[in-house]
Amino acid sequence: MKKFLLSSVAAIVLVGAGAASAADLPSRKGPVVAPVYAPIFTWTGFYVGANAGYGFGNVNAGTVFGGRTVSIGDLDGFVGGGQVGYNYQVGQIVLGAEADFQGADLSTGSNAFGDSVRTEYFGTVRARVGFAVDRFLPYITGGWAYGNVKTTIGGLGSTDKTHTGGYAVGGGLEYAFTNNWTAKVEYLYVDLGEKNVLNSGVKVGTDFSVVRAGLNYKF
Template sequence: MNKFLLAAASVVLGTASVQAADLAAHYTKAPVMAPVYNWTGFYVGGNVGGQWGSANPATTTLFPVAAYFADSSVTAIGTVGAQHINSSGVTGGFTAGYNWQVNNAVLGLEGDINYFGFKGSASSTAVYPCCAPTTFTVNSSVSADWLATIRGRIGFLATPSWLIYATGGAAIAEVRGNFSFTDTFAGATESGAIRDTRVGWTAGVGGEYAVGNGWSLKAEYLYVDLGRSSMTSNNFNVGVALPAQTFTHSVDLKSNIVRVGVNYKFGGPVVARY
């Protein structure tokens, strides 16, 4: 009986020792830290897209000063001189900016300069109400080769890598307009030109996705309004100069821009996530 008890005790003690050894051999690995993109930092990039917009050039003259135009002719010139031009084309350029990430909010300041490619013209002819069948013609052309913007951005992170933002600020472009007036009554001529670096406004929305290693892809829409610019001329000529007859020319320019781009962010912290 004693021998049996000794044997049983030996088996129990041996089993406990093996279990203790097994328990000592087990361990838990520390969780792997996954890097999370942080948007804080300076970035540069490029973009390409399309623009479509319109300009509304206008030509008017004063009521008879030099005794050439009838009152009805002045009114008709203003009506015919109110023209409309549509333009569309490819746009693209370079971007630079800085972001500050605060929790799930991202604040930023961004600037860009782009090829704009706005260009169009209009021509209208009408009969003088007083003096049919003689006619007059108003020609207008409008262009803007480049566009720059300086904008603030404010957004939130839908995910750590996906930024949705609104943006707005100043839009700058050199707007050029060329105008001419001619008629068949006495071969009258007049012309004017506008060269004006306009400061208007822009606003839009966009989304940007971080693909890693500092790179991100974006898509955005901007609306641009450059306001109206005008000039006057006193070079009216009917074989002899009539400088008292003043013409006024003006133009506004508005555009919609849709573009995609790629940015590269320099440095900036990377936050660990378990």
């Protein structure tokens, strides 16, 4: 009986020692890695950017002294500038506001009488409404527009006026290729309204379309 008890105690000690040694051995399992979730992209935030494109449009005029009708023709040329704005996303709806300023080389050239119209800058302040499909954002936009119109009427002189009663409407598609950088293509119709030039009775109105590409950095 005594030998049996001693043998049992010895066996228990050996099993315990083996378990302790096993517990001290390094685990074959790797460290527990917490799951990594990619952040969900959002359009919410401020942004700044630059753009460049092409403008083309019309010049509407009237009649000068002596009954001569002013027919200046179409204008076209390069446009480029910068924009700043803010977007706020609710579900898939993206609401935003954007202001841009454009340098322009929009000109009609001169007709046979020396009449011409030129626009060297314009800008807009617009609202934007878009529908986000992950990183794609088709949108529509519209708001206020302003710009300068240099008008030359042959035999009467020239004038340079800033038109502030215009409007702009359009739409575009923007894509976020990183969480901070986005690229867009956009169409705008800009109407700068009419102004009387040189007290001649001629009201010159300028409207044009703009097709441009842009790059934005989102904060």
